[in-house]
Amino acid sequence: MSSDALGDPSADQPGVGRFLLHVCCAPDASVPWPSLMAEGFDVCGFFYGDNIHPEEEWRRRIGAVRALSRILGASAAEGDYRPSRWFAEASALAGEPEGGKRCALCFRRQLDATAEYAARNGFRYAGTTLTISPHKDPALINVIGEEACRRLGVEWVPRVWRKGGGFALSVRRSREWGLYRQNYCGCVYSFRDGGEKGQDGDG
Numbered sequence: 001m002s003s004d005a006l007g008d009p010s011a012d013q014p015g016v017g018r019f020l021l022h023v024c025c026a027p028d029a030s031v032p033w034p035s036l037m038a039e040g041f042d043v044c045g046f047f048y049g050d051n052i053h054p055e056e057e058w059r060r061r062i063g064a065v066r067a068l069s070r071i072l073g074a075s076a077a078e079g080d081y082r083p084s085r086w087f088a089e090a091s092a093l094a095g096e097p098e099g100g101k102r103c104a105l106c107f108r109r110q111l112d113a114t115a116e117y118a119a120r121n122g123f124r125y126a127g128t129t130l131t132i133s134p135h136k137d138p139a140l141i142n143v144i145g146e147e148a149c150r151r152l153g154v155e156w157v158p159r160v161w162r163k164g165g166g167f168a169l170s171v172r173r174s175r176e177w178g179l180y181r182q183n184y185c186g187c188v189y190s191f192r193d194g195g196e197k198g199q200d201g202d203g
């Protein structure tokens with residue numbers, strides 16, 4: 001699906017246009033990405049990985065995102081991997097449990113990076129796969145995404161992908177498609193804490 005086929009992304013065509021989808025991990029994207037394409041959006045996946053530890057794991061996850069983009073026939077982009085930027089802020093919240101203040105900060109960094117990439121590259125819409133997780137707060141995620149996008153003139157598309165069995169479908173689909181599934185959320189702290197919330201591959 002190309003942006004040419006969809007016309008001018010700045011034109012007033014609700015539901016149609018260039019869409020930058022923040023991809024937290026390939027398994028979690030296996031439902032939102034094709035769903036948005038089916039709705040008529042021209043979707044590019046965007047992976048931000050400064051929170052991912054160690055680098056070898058970042059490589060595995062980015063490889064899975066690229067594999068998914070090939071399966072879907074869609075484009076994908078990624079931010080530079082510079083975990084020191086993430087640690088500079090998140091290390092002060094090292095003792096926070098998963099789902100606490102450190103995760104809110106982490107969502108903000110991921111969605112700020114998404115909004116900035118979208119604005120720089122002419123995307124009309126942005127959204128995230130994070131809300132497919134049964135362990136993350138979708139209302140908080142959508143507030144953060146909306147704030148990040150509004151200041152840059154990008155339209156945030158709030159979705160709660162876990163609704164209607166979305167998470168279970170993503171687990172089945174990512175297995176069928178042979179996508180790498182991690183067993184912890186992503187950062188060194190979630191790795192340290194045993195990834196008990198992430199054993200289903202929720203990134």
Ligand code: SF4
Nearest residue numbers: 103106185186187190
């Ligand atoms: S547990 Fe996940 S969401 Fe929370 S700070 Fe770590 S990587 Fe980010």
